[in-house]
Structures are given as C-alpha cells and as structure tokens.
Amino acid sequence: MSAPDPLIVFDGVEKRFGENVVLRDLSFTVAPGEHVTLIGPSGSGKTTILRLLMTLDRVTAGSITVGGESLSHAPNEKALSVVRRRIGMVFQQFNLFPNMTVRGNLVEGPTRVLGLSKDEANARAADLLELVGLGEKIDAHPTQLSGGQQQRVAIARALAMRPDVLLLDEVTSALDPELVAGVLALLKDLGETTDITFLCVTHEMGFARDFSDRVMMLDGGRVIEDAPPERLFTAPDHERTQTFLHAILSH
Amino acid sequence: MENLPRILSVLAEGLPDTLVATLGGIVLTVVLSFGAGLLLLSPRRWVRGTTRVYVEGFRGTSEVVQLFWIYFVLPVLVGYQLVPLVAGIAVLGLNHGAYGAEIVRGAIRSVPRAQYEGAIALSLSPAQRMRRVILPQALVEMLPPLNNLFIQLLKSTAILALITVPEVTRQAREVLIPNFGDDTFLIFGVVFLIYLGLAAVITLVMRLLERWAAGRLGRRPTGRRNVLEAV
Amino acid sequence: MPLWDWDYALAILPDLLLALVTTIEITVLGSVVALLLGLVFAVLRRAHIPVVDQILAAFIEIVRSTPLLVQVFFLFFALPRLGVTLSAFAIGVVGLGVHYATYTSEVYRAGIDAVPRGQWEAATALSLPRRRVWTGVVLPQAIPRVLPALGNYVISMFKEVPLLLAIGVVEVVNAGREIGSQTFRYVEPYTIAGILFLLLSYPASLLVRRLERRSVRT
Numbered sequence: 001m002s003a004p005d006p007l008i009v010f011d012g013v014e015k016r017f018g019e020n021v022v023l024r025d026l027s028f029t030v031a032p033g034e035h036v037t038l039i040g041p042s043g044s045g046k047t048t049i050l051r052l053l054m055t056l057d058r059v060t061a062g063s064i065t066v067g068g069e070s071l072s073h074a075p076n077e078k079a080l081s082v083v084r085r086r087i088g089m090v091f092q093q094f095n096l097f098p099n100m101t102v103r104g105n106l107v108e109g110p111t112r113v114l115g116l117s118k119d120e121a122n123a124r125a126a127d128l129l130e131l132v133g134l135g136e137k138i139d140a141h142p143t144q145l146s147g148g149q150q151q152r153v154a155i156a157r158a159l160a161m162r163p164d165v166l167l168l169d170e171v172t173s174a175l176d177p178e179l180v181a182g183v184l185a186l187l188k189d190l191g192e193t194t195d196i197t198f199l200c201v202t203h204e205m206g207f208a209r210d211f212s213d214r215v216m217m218l219d220g221g222r223v224i225e226d227a228p229p230e231r232l233f234t235a236p237d238h239e240r241t242q243t244f245l246h247a248i249l250s251h
Numbered sequence: 252m253e254n255l256p257r258i259l260s261v262l263a264e265g266l267p268d269t270l271v272a273t274l275g276g277i278v279l280t281v282v283l284s285f286g287a288g289l290l291l292l293s294p295r296r297w298v299r300g301t302t303r304v305y306v307e308g309f310r311g312t313s314e315v316v317q318l319f320w321i322y323f324v325l326p327v328l329v330g331y332q333l334v335p336l337v338a339g340i341a342v343l344g345l346n347h348g349a350y351g352a353e354i355v356r357g358a359i360r361s362v363p364r365a366q367y368e369g370a371i372a373l374s375l376s377p378a379q380r381m382r383r384v385i386l387p388q389a390l391v392e393m394l395p396p397l398n399n400l401f402i403q404l405l406k407s408t409a410i411l412a413l414i415t416v417p418e419v420t421r422q423a424r425e426v427l428i429p430n431f432g433d434d435t436f437l438i439f440g441v442v443f444l445i446y447l448g449l450a451a452v453i454t455l456v457m458r459l460l461e462r463w464a465a466g467r468l469g470r471r472p473t474g475r476r477n478v479l480e481a482v
Numbered sequence: 483m484p485l486w487d488w489d490y491a492l493a494i495l496p497d498l499l500l501a502l503v504t505t506i507e508i509t510v511l512g513s514v515v516a517l518l519l520g521l522v523f524a525v526l527r528r529a530h531i532p533v534v535d536q537i538l539a540a541f542i543e544i545v546r547s548t549p550l551l552v553q554v555f556f557l558f559f560a561l562p563r564l565g566v567t568l569s570a571f572a573i574g575v576v577g578l579g580v581h582y583a584t585y586t587s588e589v590y591r592a593g594i595d596a597v598p599r600g601q602w603e604a605a606t607a608l609s610l611p612r613r614r615v616w617t618g619v620v621l622p623q624a625i626p627r628v629l630p631a632l633g634n635y636v637i638s639m640f641k642e643v644p645l646l647l648a649i650g651v652v653e654v655v656n657a658g659r660e661i662g663s664q665t666f667r668y669v670e671p672y673t674i675a676g677i678l679f680l681l682l683s684y685p686a687s688l689l690v691r692r693l694e695r696r697s698v699r700t
Binding site for chain 1: 468
C-alpha cells in the first residue's frame with residue numbers, strides 16, 4: 001500500500017516580519033485525515049503556520065499548497081478563495097461576529113460562500129449546535145454566552161463550512177479552567193468521528209497526546225522534532241524538546 | 252403678541268425649504284461619507300490620495316466660500332446655473348460628507364482586526380467581509396458622531412439665506428424684521444424654537460437608530476457623546 | 483475673455499489680503515472669548531449651583547442647536563432695542579465667541595472629568611483651598627489634553643467668519659463680493675478666497691493632528 005498524496009505541503013517556507021524571521025526554510029507535509037499538533041515555546045512560529053494556511057499572513061519565501069492548489073501563490077483573490085474554502089479556523093479569542101446571533105454566525109458562510117439555501121443552512125446550523133451541546137442557544141447573541149459556549153459556537157461555525165482542514169489556534173487558552181475539558185472532549189470526539197485533517201496549536205499536552213497522530217516541536221522558526229506523540233512525549237530525541245516538555249509539564 | 256399668527260405663518264412658509272435642504276443634505280452627506288470613507292481605506296495609493304484631496308479641500312475652506320463658489324463661479328465656468336436650493340443642498344452634502352468620511356473611516360478602523368480574520372476564515376469575499384461583518388459593527392461607533400454632524404448640517408441650512416433660498420432664516424431676516432421690528436424678540440424666539448425642535452427630531456431618530464444598531468450587537472447603546480472627537 | 487485673468491487676480495489680491503487680516507482679527511478675538519467663557523461655563527457647571535446649573539445647561543443647548551447666522555442676526559437687530567449699539571465687527575466677535583464657548587465648555591468638561599478622582603481626593607486631603615485645587619491640580623492636567631480639540635474649534639471659527647458678511651463685516655468673501663460687483667467678475671475673487679482659507683486652515687489642522695497624536699501617546 002502506497003502512502004496517499006499529502007494534503008498540505010510546506011516547501012521551504014520563510015516568514016519574516018521586517019527584520020524578525022519567524023519561520024525559516026520550513027518544509028513538511030500533512031496527509032489527509034492526519035491530526036498534527038504543533039508545540040514549542042512562544043514565538044517559535046506555531047501560530048504563524050496556521051495563519052499562513054488561513055491566508056491571514058503571506059509567506060515571504062517558499063510555497064504552500066493544499067490539495068495540489070497553491071495557497072501562497074494564488075494568481076488572484078478568486079483562485080485564493082477556492083482553496084481557502086477547504087480550510088477552517090478556530091481562534092483563541094473565538095472571533096464570533098457580535099452583529100449576528102449564534103444562528104447568524106453559523107449560516108453566514110454556508111449561505112454567502114457555499115450558496116446553500118436558507119433552509120439547508122439553518123438545518124445544518126441546528127444539527128451542529130446539537131452536536132456541540134448548545135441547541136437551545138441558537139437565537140442567543142454571542143455576548144450572552146460564556147467563553148466555553150462561545151468557543152463551541154466558533155467550532156460549529158467552522159464545521160458548518162465542511163472544511164477538509166481545520167486549524168485550531170490555542171482554542172482553550174482564553175477559557176476559564178473549568179470550561180477547558182468540555183471543549184477538548186468535543187474536539188476529541190470530532191477527531192474520532194470525522195475525517196477532517198487537523199492542525200492544532202495547544203499547550204494542553206494531555207490532549208495533544210490523545211488527539212494527535214504526529215507532534216511537531218518548533219523552536220526558532222524550525223521544526224526540530226517530528227514524531228508520534230508516544231515517542232515525542234516519552235523519549236524525545238532533542239534536548240530542547242526535553243527541556244520544553246519538562247518546563248510545561250512541571251508547570 | 253397680536254402679530255404672532257402672522258409671524259408664524261411667514262416662518263411656516265420657510266419651513267419646507269429648510270426641511271428639504273436638511274433632508275437632501277443629510278442624504279447626500281451619508282452617500283459621500285460612506286463612499287469617501289471607504290475609498291480612504293483603499294489599498295491603492297492614488298485612490299486614497301484623490302479622496303484625500305476632496306476631504307481636505309472641503310474641510311479646509313469655508314462653507315460660505317463653497318456656497319458662493321458653486322452659486323456664482325461655477326455657472327461662469329460651465330455655463331449652467333443651479334437653482335439656489337439645489338446649489339445649497341450640493342454644498343451642504345459635499346461639505347459635511349467630507350467630515351463624515353473621516354467618521355466612517357475611523358469607525359471602520361476601530362473594528363478589531365480579529366473580526367476581519369474571523370471573516371476570512373469563513374471564506375467571505377472582501378465585499379462580504381465589509382458588508383456583513385465590519386460595517387454593522389462600525390455603524391454603532393459612527394452613529395453618535397453622525398448625529399452631531401447632522402445637527403451641524405441643520406444649522407448650516409441657514410446660510411442658504413445668503414443665496415436667496417427662502418428658508419426659515421431668510422423669511423425672518425427679509426420679511427419679518429423689516430415689517431415687524433417691534434417684535435424682534437418674539438420673531439427670534441420662534442426661530443430659535445424651530446431649529447431646536449428640528450435638532451431634537453434628528454437626535455431622537457439617531458438615538459433610535461443607535462439603539463437598533465447596538466441591539467444587533469447584543470449591547471446596550473452607550474449614549475455617549477465624545478465631544479473631543481466631535482469636531 | 484479668459485476664464486481666469488491673472489492681471490485682475492493680482493490687482494485684487496491686496497484688497498483680499500487686507501480683508502483676510504480682518505478675518506484673522508475676528509478669529510483671534512472670538513477665540514479669546516470662546517476659550518475663556520467656555521472655561522467659565524465648564525467650571526460653573528461642575529459646581530452644580532441649583533438654578534444657575536439649569537439655566538446654563540439650557541443656554542448651552544439652545545446656542546449649540548441653532549444656527550450661528552440666526553444668533554448673529556439676533557445680536558444685530560435685538561441689541562439696539564436694549565440700548566446697546568455695537569459695531570458689526572464687535573457683534574461678530576461676540577457672536578462667534580459665545581457660540582463656540584458652548585462647544586469649548588463641553589471640551590473642558592470632558593477634560594476635567596478625565597482627571598482621576600484620586601487627584602481631587604489627594605488635593606482635598608492636603609486641605610488645598612478650592613481655588614488652588616482648580617488652578618494647581620485639576621486644570622493643569624485637564625487643559626493640555628484638550629488642546630487639540632480646542633485647536634480644532636479655533637480653525638472652525640476661522641472658517642465661519644465669512645457668514646458675518648450678512649451684517650456687513652468686510653471679511654474675505656464680502657471683499658470679494660464688493661470687488662466682483664464693480665467688475666462683474668466673480669471667478670477670481672471667490673476662488674482666491676477659497677485658496678486663502680485652504681492655505682491657512684490646512685496647515686493649522688495638520689498642526690492640530692500632530693498635537694493630537696502626541697497627546698495620545700503620552
């Protein structure tokens with residue numbers, strides 16, 4: 001059995017902000033359905049990888065493709081939007097739209113971008129809210145929800161677009177401790193029941209261990225270790241990984 | 252006091268022109284504010300530059316000068332004379348639109364960057380991002396300063412008297428003062444009340460709009476008037 | 483006949499510049515009235531003296547919500563009936579000054595409100611006399627941060643001077659009108675008038691914006 005074609009390809013990617021090099025000569029691939037977690041000290045470039053994939057930032061050198069289509073060198077906004085449609089993102093600060101109800105947030109993309117009818121989008125929104133355990137909040141305003149509830153809505157909003165790739169950017173970092181477990185359980189559930197490809201930045205090492213097929217350790221804009229979680233968490237090759245894990249786990 | 256009915260009826264004759272000038276001016280102001288405000292945020296330098304010229308040109312010269320220029324100079328240059336009321340509405344709109352453009356630009360820029368990113372992550376097109384996500388949130392920020400702007404515009408309609416538009420101020424100055432000189436205080440009292448009433452109507456409508464726009468964001472209206480930014 | 487006659491433009495320039503001096507004089511004197519009277523209004527309102535407070539609030543609301551032109555006409559026609567005769571120039575200064583005092587008073591008020599409560603309390607704890615609390619503690623903190631807003635109002639006043647032509651003040655636009663009525667050419671005088679306003683008020687507003695940015699940073 002041959003390995004499937006990779007879904008995501010980073011090839012020699014560099015990202016700099018002025019003088020500051022955040023990613024240098026970064027190359028890796030992600031297979032369809034794979035769950036990859038990015039760990040590393042702050043400033044190591046984890047979030048930048050997600051932001052480049054979501055086209056919130058642009059590469060300064062190298063290329064990124066998703067499903068064979070160039071994300072970093074799309075000829076125009078239209079071509080870009082076609083690739084972008086396959087990717088969803090959940091943010092640390094949720095970024096729900098306060099000018100819309102929960103339902104509005106969930107049907108916005110499906111009706112405006114995917115061209116679903118109102119009824120279809122509404123049905124999809126209702127199903128997803130049930131899935132994330134917030135069925136009764138469909139007509140609430142985001143501001144009326146707790147942080148954990150807002151993040152579940154944000155996850156549902158991303159799922160409503162039926163993405164092939166879902167980017168999770170420290171999705172529990174802004175939550176009160178007692179709300180974290182519920183959101184992580186939901187994500188684990190999604191990981192098991194869907195064939196979505198996940199790229200995940202998190203400081204929750206227990207979650208990373210259970211959820212991931214692969215963990216990538218970043219430091220100084222490079223991947224210094226890339227291994228299955230069992231190995232990376234118990235017997236890391238690299239000294240930097242050891243000290244990082246030690247610091248974060250003893251914390 | 253026995254002249255009050257006459258005074259009221261003469262001023263009432265001026266009311267339609269004051270109302271038309273105010274409403275027409277507000278409509279034109281809104282169109283230009285949003286148009287120029289969005290253009291000021293264009294990624295293209297020459298678009299921003301050209302719009303800047305309009306905004307600074309109208310903010311930098313006197314409204315009376317603009318009025319006289321459009322009414323007396325423009326016809327010489329283009330060979331077409333505008334009706335006074337139309338010339339007046341054009342100046343009211345162009346002038347206040349230049350101020351409104353800055354209000355719109357500032358309000359749009361005050362929407363957090365994260366909201367743009369959320370909209371991109373949903374694959375909304377640039378136009379959809381603006382219309383569906385950014386503008387509704389910016390609207391709440393711009394309504395209080397727009398309220399101030401519209402009241403300025405209402406007050407500015409008085410200068411249309413200088414180009415013979417028979418609005419309330421001109422009716423008072425040209426018809427009432429020469430004929431009812433003994434009732435000077437009464438005449439001005441009524442004129443002041445008319446403008447106060449119209450200003451109150453504008454504020455009432457804008458407050459309702461604010462409440463509606465804030466309600467859509469699940470917030471209460473702040474009702475604040477930031478006078479430091481009102482100019 | 484050309485649309486723009488340079489000889490004519492040059493010939494009328496001295497008269498227009500002379501009128502510009504008048505415009506500036508009125509702006510400066512009017513600003514003094516507006517800046518001082520506005521401060522008095524703001525401090526008075528802060529004192530919350532029963533009846534005075536309501537009267538002042540009503541006065542400010544009326545003046546702010548009604549046209550300056552109407553107020554100027556009012557002073558022009560009503561004052562003589564009270565036995566007060568002022569020149570058109572003086573009416574211009576008073577009219578502009580009082581009108582804008584209602585704006586500057588709100589600016590001062592916002593500035594005063596922005597001084598933290600702790601400053602008042604500390605001044606009280608030191609048993610400073612009331613007057614000293616204002617002049618030594620509150621106003622020195624409030625006024626610098628409202629300078630840009632006050633500057634903007636001075637520029638606005640400058641641009642409103644032309645409506646005084648309605649009571650015969652010979653400012654720039656009125657001078658242009660008199661010249662035009664003799665020669666039947668209005669293109670040059672009114673265009674030059676516009677340019678003169680732009681030449682003065684645009685740099686002034688850039689200055690205010692720089693002041694604004696500086697005060698935001700500190």
